[in-house]
Amino acid sequence: MSNGERDLQRIWTAGLIVIGDEILSGRTQDRNIAQIATWLNVQGIRLAEVRVVPDIEERIIEAIGALRSANDYCFTTGGIGPTHDDITVDAVAKALGVPVAVHPAARAILERYYADKGGLNEGRLRMARVPEGAELIENKMSGAPGIRIGNLFLMAGVPHITAGMLDALSGTLQGGRPLVSVTVGAFAPESEVAEILREAEQAVDGISIGSYPFFKEGRVGSNFVIRSEDSAKANAVAEELAGKLAEVGYATVAGGI
Amino acid sequence: MSNGERDLQRIWTAGLIVIGDEILSGRTQDRNIAQIATWLNVQGIRLAEVRVVPDIEERIIEAIGALRSANDYCFTTGGIGPTHDDITVDAVAKALGVPVAVHPAARAILERYYADKGGLNEGRLRMARVPEGAELIENKMSGAPGIRIGNLFLMAGVPHITAGMLDALSGTLQGGRPLVSVTVGAFAPESEVAEILREAEQAVDGISIGSYPFFKEGRVGSNFVIRSEDSAKANAVAEELAGKLAEVGYATVAGGI
Known part of the structure; x- marks a missing residue:
């Protein structure tokens, strides 16, 4: 089965490693x-697990070891820029036991990108370094590409750059059936309807119901999220749940409040 | 040394486990x-590491095992409410090898809180369950308390409830010297000043410099964050760095852009 096709027989998972002191410092x-x-x-x-780790090589290597073997795919964000605190490429190379090499196509991209901005320098050239054997992920926003090697995907820390890289990857990874979420909201305290939720979840196989309380306009309420790979089933459970909530006096809002 | 005092001789760390399918689903x-x-x-x-894990007991137990032994403190958020998907207390009890028990003071708090809201029911009583031997963390917002057992702190998933619990804990945990951050911003592409940053960091022990690019008003810039336990040192490095950046033509803004 080629990339981008779906294998509906099993659940495909990914891990994510967020690399950055700036997240851990708040x-x-x-x-x-x-x-x-x-x-x-x-x-x-x-997404099966996320780890946020500091800009410390051993900590990044440890997280990569754990998440890339436990999942089909492993993404990282952060640490692929031009400065001394950008150490993701070196950590990944060590984790994989391969050397770091300058990728010729990445170098060419950066030469073009910085042609009218003072040209390449040592810092900018850092962004052409990849673990040997890696492919590039296009970055339309700011030149320096993302990096793919094996089941690892190294993305930028700046969210809108990562958004562009995800866009470039869309449809290229093999996956399974997307998880569908159907939300029903009500101004019902979750503690009053916990039993109804439990019964609704237990009555049907292949669904899960999450309960998320909120406080809005001075009132207590909850959104109930039915998740399933089968959208017809999720919708049927949502309708059933709305009926049960109406029986005990809570009007529901499809799509959540 | 009693709780809340500072031990400046070493670095105190915490791990955080964010429990919730709602985060992993996006x-x-x-x-x-x-x-x-x-x-x-x-x-x-x-904060030394964060793991985001799904509402699956074994995955929570595994994360607790890893983060509570690697750190002085370990916090969790999520999964302490009244519904079937709230399984944090059971997972923590299993991780610690203790039974789950109804905490009399938590029960009393909930009885008072729900006195004019229909009284206790099975779901609400769930929020009085704690791993045996636990203490309560006050929740002024919504009745159900947080839970402390050993070096583990179980907080709510709803951020403003957790904010109240943190407030109740303020000053009660032993820590060390707070990490000070001093930020200097400039409309300088980080790739042009990477060498200056590297030298500034290497010149002084006990500091680190993070570089965070941004795009603002159509211009590229970066905030440089100097972190240290010594605020005089952090300020001196910031001043030195601002001088070096000025030399190459970049005016800086103290506090960042």
Whole structure:
């Protein structure tokens, strides 16, 4: 089966390693987890685990070892820029036991990109370094490409650059059936309807129901998310659940509140 | 040394486990990582690693085993509510090898909280269950308390409830010297000043410099973050760096752009 086709017989998973002191210090609000999770779902791949690790080589290597063997795919974000704190390529090369090499096509891309910006220098040339044997992932936003080697995908830390790289990868990874989510919202405290939820989940195989409380306009409510690989089943459970909630006096809003 | 005092001789660390299918599915944008990271810094504790895991007991147990032994403290968010998908307490009890018990004070809190809301039911009583031997963490927002057992802290998934729990814990955990960050911003592409950054970092022990590119008002720039436990040192490096950047034609903005 070639890349991009679907194998509906099994669940395809990915791990994600967010590399960056700026996330662990609280300075930067991560946006890549949600962005990559959403994109993976569309590809029929489930995000199974995320690890956020500091800019320390051994910690990155350890996380790569764990997540790339436990999943079909493993993504990283961060640490592929031009500065001294960008150590992802070296860590990945060590994790894979391969040397780091300058990729000729990456070098050519950077030469073109920086032609009218002062040309290449040592820092900029860093962004052409890849673990030997890697392919490039196109970056339409800012020149320096993402990197693919084996089941590893090295993406940028800046979310809109990663968005472009994901776009370039869309449809190229083999996946399974996308997970469908159907949401039903109600101004119902989840603690009042917990039993109804439990029964609704247990009544049907192949679905799960998540319950997410909120506070809005001074009122307590919950969104109930039915997840399944079978969209007809998810919709039927949502309808059934809405009926049960109506019986105990809670009007529901399809799509959530 | 009692709780809340500082031991400046060593680095205190915490791990964080974000428990929730809603984060891994991309449905919910996590806000607890940044919130807890920022709070820990003030306590003189560094967030050393984060794992986001699904609502699957074995995966939670595995993450707890790894992060609580590798760090002084281990926090979890999510999965302590009233519904069937709230399994954090059971997972923690199994990880610690202790039974789950109803905590009398938690039960009393919930009885009061729900007195005029229909009283306790099975779901609500779930929120009084703790791993045996646990203490409670006050929740001023919504009744159900957080839970502390050993070096483990179980917090809510809803960020503003966790904010209240962190407030209740402020100053009670032993930590070290807080990490200080001083930021200098410039409309300088990081790839042009990478060498200056590397030299600035290497010139002084006990500091690190992070480089974070941005795109603003159509211009490329970077914020450079100098981190150190010694604020005088961080400020001196920031001033030195601003001078070096000015020499190559980049005006800097203290505090970042």
